[in-house]
Amino acid sequence: MTTKTGIGASVLRKEDARFITGTGAYTDDLSLPGQVYCVFVRSPHARAIIKSIDTTDAESSGGVIAIFTGEDLRSDGIGDLPCGWLVKSKDGSDMLAPSHPAIATTHVNYVGDIYAMVIAETIEEAKNAAELVEADFEVLTPVVDVATATTADQIHENVPNNQCYDWELGDSAAADGAFANAVHVTSLDIVNNRLIPNAIEPRAALGNHDAASGSYTLYTTSQNPHLERLILAAFVNVAPEAKLHVISPDVGGGFGSKIFVYAEETAVIWATAKVGRPIKWRAERIESFQADAHGRDHVTRAELALSGDGEFLGLRVKTIANMGAYLSTFASSVPTYLYGTLLSGQYKTPAIHVEVKSVFTNTAPVDAYRGAGRPEATYVVERLVETAARELGVDPAELRRKNFIQPSDFPYATPVALTYDTGDYEASLERALSLAKYSEFAKRRNESEANGRKRGIGFSCYIEACGLAPSQVALSLGAGVGLFESAEVRVDVTGSVTVMTGTHSHGQGHETTFAQVVSDKLGIPFENVTVVHGDTSKSDYGLGTYGSRSLVVGGSAIATATDKVIAKAKKIAAHMLNSTEEQVSFDDGIFKIPDSNESLSFGEVAFSAYVPGDFPIEELEPGLSEKAFYDPANFTYPAGTHICEVEVDPGTGTTEIVSFVAVDDFGTVINPMIVEGQVHGGITQGIGQAMLEHGVYDADGQLLTGSYMDYTMPRADDVPDFIVDTTVTPCTHNPLGAKGCGEAGAIGATAAVMNAITNALDVKELAMPATAETVWRAITGD
């Protein structure tokens, strides 16, 4: 059924009413009676030994309630913050994970590392007292440069050479053989620049402890409240799981940075019991810059081997990935299973080998940021392919066409451990070429040149693996948790429906999309479906939102639970219609039997389930509420083509994106309006990485980009209108046929932009971000 609110309809969002009227409830908007305020005292040094901490003056400062150091947490049995994914090195050894206390005890390891927390009656009093906490540091030489980290001073006592792991994937002998037979080899040295996520809502926490029951309530800015609860209970030992209630209310963007369990909420929830008052903390923006997990930060050498007629023969990639000072919650998985596995791209490259060394440095922890590993992989593959086309003098579109995995090849097992289920890469390429008016590019370039400007065009034919993840695959690769998703579809007595999901929406519009799925399947009004998320006491254990998994995994759980509701309702309807379950059909909210005018509405059957007079009570339990835990059979593989066209002013290096086309295959689309919005936002972050954003530390480990004055994110006049479209090959292994759309923009856009700029400048390599200065220097050789 396609209706104006069903699957495929651009329904306006349910959640907007509260957001446009200022009545949303973000963590910092909430307050509890008697709450006090917390300020964290952070290291000004990138690396230092904590010789002593003197809190005497701070404790006597006005309004101070308590000051805690790392020793207070440790002696109370609070454990380290864990990393949830155990990656093994190529020699079979486990990765090395340094101790990561929420509050540092012996050493501070990056600027912003916490060494004390101050709790006071007001935020001003907490800030004043924090200034008076005196620490005696022995400052050590920091390790900042990722490329040389393995030969620098050792940061953590149990991590020789600062190396977390030395991982590989693929067949190295086969790859070497491919290069031995190559007619042409294209090589690139690539730096994937460090990014700082910068959700506009800063992280925050509001904790409370109820002494009578011994239970804790934590409101926090999390993309996955159940995971937050699990880690705080089972690993950090704050409280047993049953005594810990985590609520993630309205959350103002995440982009990965709010997946992780951080020091701040850990310390806040622990301290609530110590001070016997609710405690609130909200990051200032400088804390977001210093202490939110950063993204990307790879140094890579990549080579593509080609035959004489442009066939890809082999790919070799060596990457050093920066983990920062400690392992954040999923840091280890990002440059391995979310990166190396994607290096086949959309192509039939027969032999691939990738090596990844991940290293510690005295910088903020690095973890998943929108796309997480897949943008880095796409950047490597798509920069190489475009460069190869230029070196061979072939049309970059034609070189890609020649090497695409074809629709008849699916399912297609890549040399890097994934099996793509479906796709049609040429379809999205052709559509994008048409929308970008590619055939007229040469004419446009000539016009630009006549006007003294340089014009370039660049492609990016990306693929991503989404819908994290088949639990047993993830567990076998080192994940610490299964990655199914939960759903409960609870039909009310009057036939309206409440849906509980373990995913979390922080901008994605789940309250709308999921309601469309359920109302479409049940044939009930969209307005009668309410979606509940973000509260561990309401939804079953679920894994939250990241990796474009919410619709693909969470939506599939909802669809499955809805099917169970329909199956039970059919049995009830059969009884009410004096027929059999097999005879009953259900369409558009109506139960019918053949050759009869009798029918029942969904609401009538729901009523009978709860007021079971006319009900098969001997065969069925009353009620109509079903659950599902959906474990995906495979990843999903959204893919598409992005084409960027730029014009450069050679006098100033200023680069304007004159056209950006994105054609994506997300499988079945539930709400095209929401999907388009996700693509716009993702592309903008991808453009940000290519042209504006760079998290920079100086040689002393000081963060030079610690404010919006120094770290440049795209503003409204930095980006154009985008032309977006979709092609559809439905996912073959989930009930909705959906593939996920949240990250595609950020995955595809960066390479397209850099391919366009390097094309305009006629240079092989150019460092990101391609600011006006970088571009001008490339033009002038200055």
Next chain:
Amino acid sequence: MVDITITVNGTGHSLSVPDNTLLSDLLRENLRLTGTHIGCDTSQCGSCTVELNGRAVKSCTVLAAQANNGSITTIEGLGTPNDLHPVQAAFRDNHALQCGFCTPGMIMTAIEMIKDATEPLSADQIRAGLEGNYCRCTGYQNIVKAVLAAQTQLRSV
């Protein structure tokens, strides 16, 4: 402490606050009008934008005392879900928001931009006018669409 008398969304308030209280804190903490958001504390993100005496200001860099005897409109003072201000409605109708955190500031900025324009604003002018407001979700395209749509409606009345 400083004594302040202000009108917020049509309601008068008299209160005494510490001298260094920011207007944003007065709105959020003293008056519990939490629709005005704090994204950066340094007037670069624009989430805290409110209207003070007819001008859009970033309330995180205005002292409450500077607003003494002033009249303020916040996002809560614009419209209700059943009776939206045209700019609020345009944001909803054009999917100009995702997480919603920057939205109150965006709407307040857009209202002033439209009000100040003597001629209809072009998309480029709107993009320039939104320069002081960060959005990390939408890529701005639908915000521009929303402002164009709201402008058409507001200029026709």
